[in-house]
Amino acid sequence: MASVGFIGLGNMGGPMAANLVKAGFAVKAFDLGEAACARARERGCTIVPSVAEAASDVDVVVSMLPAGTHVRAVYTGPEGVLAHARPGTLMIDCSTIDVDSARVVAKACDDAGMAMIDAPVSGGVGGAEAGTLTFMVGGPDASFEAAQPYLQAMGKTIVHAGGAGNGQAAKICNNMLLGIGMIGTCEAFALAGRLGLDAQKLFDISSKASGQNWSMTSYCPVPGPVPTSPANRAYQPGFAADMMLKDLKLAQDAAAKVGAATPLGGAAEALYQLFSAQGHGGMDFSGIIKMLDGSLGR
Ligand code: NAD
Numbered sequence: 565m566a567s568v569g570f571i572g573l574g575n576m577g578g579p580m581a582a583n584l585v586k587a588g589f590a591v592k593a594f595d596l597g598e599a600a601c602a603r604a605r606e607r608g609c610t611i612v613p614s615v616a617e618a619a620s621d622v623d624v625v626v627s628m629l630p631a632g633t634h635v636r637a638v639y640t641g642p643e644g645v646l647a648h649a650r651p652g653t654l655m656i657d658c659s660t661i662d663v664d665s666a667r668v669v670a671k672a673c674d675d676a677g678m679a680m681i682d683a684p685v686s687g688g689v690g691g692a693e694a695g696t697l698t699f700m701v702g703g704p705d706a707s708f709e710a711a712q713p714y715l716q717a718m719g720k721t722i723v724h725a726g727g728a729g730n731g732q733a734a735k736i737c738n739n740m741l742l743g744i745g746m747i748g749t750c751e752a753f754a755l756a757g758r759l760g761l762d763a764q765k766l767f768d769i770s771s772k773a774s775g776q777n778w779s780m781t782s783y784c785p786v787p788g789p790v791p792t793s794p795a796n797r798a799y800q801p802g803f804a805a806d807m808m809l810k811d812l813k814l815a816q817d818a819a820a821k822v823g824a825a826t827p828l829g830g831a832a833e834a835l836y837q838l839f840s841a842q843g844h845g846g847m848d849f850s851g852i853i854k855m856l857d858g859s860l861g862r
Pocket of ligand 1: 571573574577594658659685
């Protein structure tokens with residue numbers, strides 16, 4: 565059975581590595597944090613003391629790290645993956661990072677004779693635990709095919725979005741739309757409340773009319789209409805507002821670099837920045853309705 569080096573065993577990486585173990589892969593894993601390593605050890609990973617050891621003598625390296633700076637350092641640093649992996653190793657970076665870093669690291673891998681795909685995910689910690697993540701993949705066709713057994717062990721839907729960096733591009737475009745859609749949905753419910761229109765009534769009408777969207781029908785920001793939505797559990801995440809803010813910043817940075825006009829994406833970033841600055845970054849991102857309807861702290 566093929567062997568995997570896994571780097572970054574946090575909220576997402578920990579369960580993803582565990583699902584690779586469950587699928588029968590031998591997983592050598594590393595994280596800077598002791599607690600993350602201990603949890604992964606309990607779930608069948610062999611913990612090693614460095615990135616270099618995780619990347620040595622494996623068929624595939626999977627990483628799940630916070631941001632582009634971490635990914636650049638882990639892959640291209642002096643004691644990094646590229647310095648220690650054997651030629652032909654397949655690299656799968658599942659972190660959500662900036663498109664530029666994804667393309668720079670993919671090029672460095674290519675120059676070193678190793679293929680890389682960027683494969684950011686949606687589905688959150690629940691999807692990581694259940695092995696039902698959606699992967700948005702950028703990279704060459706052959707690498708996309710070679711990655712299938714590993715991605716299938718961790719996810720359910722796997723989409724090839726094009727060349728290097730396009731997985732990240734898909735992720736930030738989708739999440740920018742999600743952030744804008746959530747704010748719009750919150751504004752509609754806040755306005756309905758002020759106009760004396762019952763939230764359930766707005767839901768019943770709008771979920772079948774032209775205002776219908778995912779933030780309303782699957783993740784409704786008011787308690788009641790969608791029993792599984794975080795609004796029913798005091799906005800416990802779910803998907804934390806600070807994670808949404810991170811993705812909106814990535815989208816705005818990317819837009820500025822290529823000269824794309826994304827004014828609503830910019831407004832969404834500013835609103836989530838304000839929500840976070842008020843101390844609510846740990847709340848589910850649908851909790852921004854409480855800032856918009858003036859009920860924060862009430
Ligand atoms: P996390 O902070 O829980 O985990 C990141 C882990 O990386 C930490 O355990 C940290 O110690 C480790 N790490 C950092 N630098 C390292 C290094 N040099 N070597 C080894 N380990 C290192 O974050 P997370 O929630 O697991 O998110 C990981 C990535 O997944 C992020 O890019 C995030 O945007 C993305 N993501 C998260 C979610 C979510 O719901 N949590 C959903 C989709 C995508």
